[in-house]
Amino acid sequence: MKTNNKEKIKKVALSLFGQKGYEETSLHDIASAVGIKKPSIYNHFAGKEDIFTAVLEDLLITETTAYGELKLRKDEPAENLKRLFDLFCSRLMNTEEALLWKRVTFFPPEPFKDLIEEKFFEFEETITGILHSIYEDAKDFSGMKHFTEPEFTAAFLCLVDGVFLEHHYYREDIFRQRMDASWKVFSFGLFK
Amino acid sequence: MKTNNKEKIKKVALSLFGQKGYEETSLHDIASAVGIKKPSIYNHFAGKEDIFTAVLEDLLITETTAYGELKLRKDEPAENLKRLFDLFCSRLMNTEEALLWKRVTFFPPEPFKDLIEEKFFEFEETITGILHSIYEDAKDFSGMKHFTEPEFTAAFLCLVDGVFLEHHYYREDIFRQRMDASWKVFSFGLFK
DNA sequence: CCTACCGATCGGTAGG
DNA sequence: CCTACCGATCGGTAGG
Numbered sequence: 001m002k003t004n005n006k007e008k009i010k011k012v013a014l015s016l017f018g019q020k021g022y023e024e025t026s027l028h029d030i031a032s033a034v035g036i037k038k039p040s041i042y043n044h045f046a047g048k049e050d051i052f053t054a055v056l057e058d059l060l061i062t063e064t065t066a067y068g069e070l071k072l073r074k075d076e077p078a079e080n081l082k083r084l085f086d087l088f089c090s091r092l093m094n095t096e097e098a099l100l101w102k103r104v105t106f107f108p109p110e111p112f113k114d115l116i117e118e119k120f121f122e123f124e125e126t127i128t129g130i131l132h133s134i135y136e137d138a139k140d141f142s143g144m145k146h147f148t149e150p151e152f153t154a155a156f157l158c159l160v161d162g163v164f165l166e167h168h169y170y171r172e173d174i175f176r177q178r179m180d181a182s183w184k185v186f187s188f189g190l191f192k
Numbered sequence: 193m194k195t196n197n198k199e200k201i202k203k204v205a206l207s208l209f210g211q212k213g214y215e216e217t218s219l220h221d222i223a224s225a226v227g228i229k230k231p232s233i234y235n236h237f238a239g240k241e242d243i244f245t246a247v248l249e250d251l252l253i254t255e256t257t258a259y260g261e262l263k264l265r266k267d268e269p270a271e272n273l274k275r276l277f278d279l280f281c282s283r284l285m286n287t288e289e290a291l292l293w294k295r296v297t298f299f300p301p302e303p304f305k306d307l308i309e310e311k312f313f314e315f316e317e318t319i320t321g322i323l324h325s326i327y328e329d330a331k332d333f334s335g336m337k338h339f340t341e342p343e344f345t346a347a348f349l350c351l352v353d354g355v356f357l358e359h360h361y362y363r364e365d366i367f368r369q370r371m372d373a374s375w376k377v378f379s380f381g382l383f384k
Numbered sequence: 385c386c387t388a389c390c391g392a393t394c395g396g397t398a399g400g
Numbered sequence: 401c402c403t404a405c406c407g408a409t410c411g412g413t414a415g416g
Contacts, residue, residue: 005401021299023216027395039397040401048395106298106360107213120361145380147373154373162354168298169312181339181346188337189381197385219411231413232385240411 006044008034014055018100022052022109049111056104056112059097060119064126066091072130077138078191081156082183084130088160089179092167102168124157131156143191152190159186198236200226202250205243210292214244214301241303248296248304251289252311258283259318269330270383273348274375276322280352281371284359294356316349323348335383344382351378 012033016025027048031038045051070087072080092098108116131153138144138152147155163179170178204225208217219240223230237243262279264272284290300308323345330336330344339347351374358370 020302021215023213024302026393028393037402038395039403042396043401103299106357107295110212110216147377150369151373151376154370155377158354158358158370158374159350160354161357162350162352165298165353165357166350177342178346178350181343182350184343185339185347185378185381187381189377189379218409220409229386230411231387234412235385 005034005036005040009041009044009051010055010058013051014059014100015096017052017055018096018103021103021107022112052109052112053115055100056115056119059101060123062095062097063091063101063123067126067130070130072133075137075141077134077141078143078187080134080137081190082187084127084134085156085160085183089163089167092164093172093175098167102164127157128153145190145192147190155186155190159183197226197228197232201233201236201243202247206247206251206292207288209244209247210288210295213295213299214304244301244304245307247292248307248311251292252315254287254289255283255293255315256318259322262322264322264325267329267333269326269333270335270379272326272329273382274379276319276326277348277352277375281355281359284356285364285367294360319349320345337382337384339382347378347382351375 009030012030013025016029016033020029027038027041030051031041041051045054067087070084072083104112104116105120132149135149135152139149159182162182166178167175201222204222205217208221208225212221219230219233222243223233233243237246259279262276264275296304296308297312324341327341327344331341354374355371359367362370
C-alpha cells in the first residue's frame with residue numbers, strides 16, 4: 001500500500017485553503033492533517049506557494065472537465081439552460097472545489113492575484129462557450145423574447161453569481177427555495 | 193486643531209480591513225497609516241478585536257441609515273424597486289463600507305463569525321422590510337405577474353447578490369452593461 | 385504618545 | 401521522513 005503523501009497533501013490543502021483561506025492555513029495544519037511533520041512537506045513541494053499553485057491547477061481541470069461533459073440537446077434551449085443551471089448548483093453544493101473557488105475568486109491571496117484572474121477568465125470562457133451554443137439555438141426559437149447575446153449571457157451569469165453567493169449565506173432548505181424562486185423569475189423574463 | 197486619532201484609526205481600519213482582510217491587516221499597518229506608533233493604538237482601543245467591533249458597528253449604522261432614507265412613492269412598485277436596486281448599486285460602487293461588508297459577510301474572520309451573522313440578518317431585515325412595502329403595493333397592481341412574497345423577495349435578493357459579486361470581478365464599464373442586462377431580464381420576468 | 389521588550393507562530397532550512 | 405533550528409512578524413505589555 002503506497003501512501004502517496006503528495007496527493008494527500010493536495011487533498012488536505014484543497015480542503016483547508018477552502019475552509020480557512022490561504023494565509024490562515026499553516027504548513028503545520030496541513031502536515032498534521034496528513035499525518036507527517038511540517039518539514040516533510042518539502043519533499044513534495046517547493047513551498048507553500050507551490051502547493052497552492054498545484055491545487056488551483058487541479059481545481060481548474062476538474063471544473064472544466066465537469067462542464068465539458070454537459071450533454072446538450074439540439075433545439076431545446078430552455079431545457080439546456082436549466083441543465084447548465086442545475087449542474088452549476090449541484091457542483092456548488094457538493095464539491096470541495098466550489099468553496100476554494102469562491103474564496104480565491106472573491107478575495108485572492110496577494111501573491112496569486114494575477115494567476116487567479118487568469119484562471120477566472122479561462123473558466124468563464126468555458127461557461128460562455130456553452131452559453132453561446134445555447135443562444136445560437138434560442139435566438140431563432142419562437143419561445144424566447146428578444147435579447148442580444150451579451151444580455152442573455154450577462155443575465156444568466158448574474159443569476160448563477162447570485163445563487164453562488166447565497167449558497168454561502170443560507171441553510172440548504174432556504175437556499176433551495178431561493179434558488180427555485182430566482183430561476184422562476186429569470187425564466188419568466190427570458191421566455192415567452 | 194484636535195487630531196482625534198480614535199476616529200482616524202476607525203477610518204483607516206475600515207479601509208485596510210476591506211482591502212486586505214482582518215487577519216492580513218496588522219496593527220503596525222493601521223498605526224503607520226494614522227501616523228502614530230503601534231502601542232499608541234491601545235490608548236483608544238482595547239486591542240485589534242475591539243477596533244474591528246467598533247468599525248463593524250459604525251458600518252451597520254451607516255448602511256441602515258442609507259436604506260432607511262430611501263423615499264418610496266405610493267402605487268409605483270416598479271419605480272420603487274428600481275430605486276432600491278439603484279441605491280444598492282451606487283452604494284456598492286461608491287462606498288468603502290461595501291468592500292468590507294462583502295469581505296466579512298462572505299468570509300468572516302473566525303472570532304467574529306457569530307457577530308457578523310447577527311449583523312447580516314439585521315441588515316437583511318432592513319432590506320426585506322422595504323421589499324415588503326413594495327410587494328404590498330405590487331400584489332394588487334395589474335402590471336405584476338403572480339409571485340408570492342417569498343418568491344418576489346428571493347428573486348430580488350438573488351439579483352442584487354449577483355450584482356454584488358460581479359462588481360468585484362469586472363471593470364466598471366463591463367459591470368454596468370451586466371447590471372443593465374440583468375435588470376432587464378429580471379424586470380421582464382416580474383412585470384407584464 | 386513613545387521606546388523597548390515579551391512569547392507565540394509563521395515559512396523555510398540544515399543535516400542526517 | 402525526522403529533530404532542531406533560523407529570522408521575521410504578529411498582538412500585546414511595561415514603564416515612563
